[in-house]
Amino acid sequence: MTNIMVIDINATTVYRIRKILDGIPVEIVSATTMYEAINRVGNLQSVLDLIIIDVNLGSEDGYDLITKLKEINPNLMVIISTSLNTRKSFVRAIRVGANDYILKPFDDEYMKQKLLTHIKFIDSAKTLPATSQKQIDTSIYKSIKKAVRENHELLIGLILVYNKKNPAQPANNVRDIAIIKGLYKDLEESLNIEDEVISYSNNGFVIVLHKKSIHMKTEVVALYKGICESYFINKNVDEFGFDIEFINLPNEIDPRQNALSILAGRIEKNIG
Structure with missing residues (x-):
């Protein structure tokens, strides 16, 4: 089971992600504000695997939020999905450790294949033996x-x-x-x-x-x-x-x- 949080002020994005991953063994929760996301990641840090975030959160800075969330859970994978299509936004994504950058509006099938690839990595990491x-x-x-x-x-x-x-x-x-x-x-x-x-x-x-x-x-x-x-x-x-x-x-x-x-x-x- 892969645990995903979608952070977006637009509720439609959460709905589309749920629909895209229908039938895939994932658990999806959502947040629309920085406060809500930090609170939820703090509660779920031991199980949360992946966040999908639109860094355009109105008056709040999504990149700062990613930094804060990674301080809580350094193992989080981060996918940025946003309409911001500038060199500055790409550079900031790299600096905060984003694993992928997908532009909106996205094609559902393209997004599905991207997410399935990342979920496969997550599942593989969970099954690898740990050696003390x-x-x-x-x-x-x-x-x-x-x-x-x-x-x-x-x-x-x-x-x-x-x-x-x-x-x-x-x-x-x-x-x-x-x-x-x-x-x-x-x-x-x-x-x-x-x-x-x-x-x-x-x-x-x-x-x-x-x-x-x-x-x-x-x-x-x-x-x-x-x-x-x-x-x-x-x-x-x-x-x-x-x-x-x-x-x-x-x-x-x-x-x-x-x-x-x-x-x-x-x-x-x-x-x-």
Whole structure:
């Protein structure tokens, strides 16, 4: 179930959205003023997924409202649907983190396809497994213990995906999280049965490769770079960049050192 709020001073818009999504598993609520929207998002912040807003709210500033709503719920996806067709309005939409900008009057079928695409992202993000830092640490520890016990080399890698415009800003809306986490399947398909890929926060993956020597590291990095590049090209997404680092145990670091911290530090320096 996708939870949507439509914010518009024109009640007809809410009616049309309800009609467009008839038969789709969504819950739609509405608001016509800044006060009402803030109050409702505050009450629904744990379940609300998406807002559709006309930023032309009479005397109230819809862009300021988006900023306030994202302070309450940073994970909100935002679709602006308005008759404002100026460069200034587009730029402001980007600055407040809008995920889409649809001009009014809109065609119902066009709007439906747009909304279905965003709903698909939301549903995908909700079904992606979450991995805690403790689970990651435990998994890496077990892998290192196995490598030491069986006396074989181990490659541990970290892939971090970032927004090219603001590398320091982690993915925090369901669309971006769904796109990034969708890379999991492609990475998983590259693994041997004893290897492992683990989700790392909302914007990365840890890869553990058993019985991979230090001489194979360049080849491995090239493989995963190719997988990431192909994935984002196929998704027609160009706002994300990524960086990959692998480290070999025991040739590059002592197994007792924290490999993940070292990898994260290296990537941090690379991204700058």
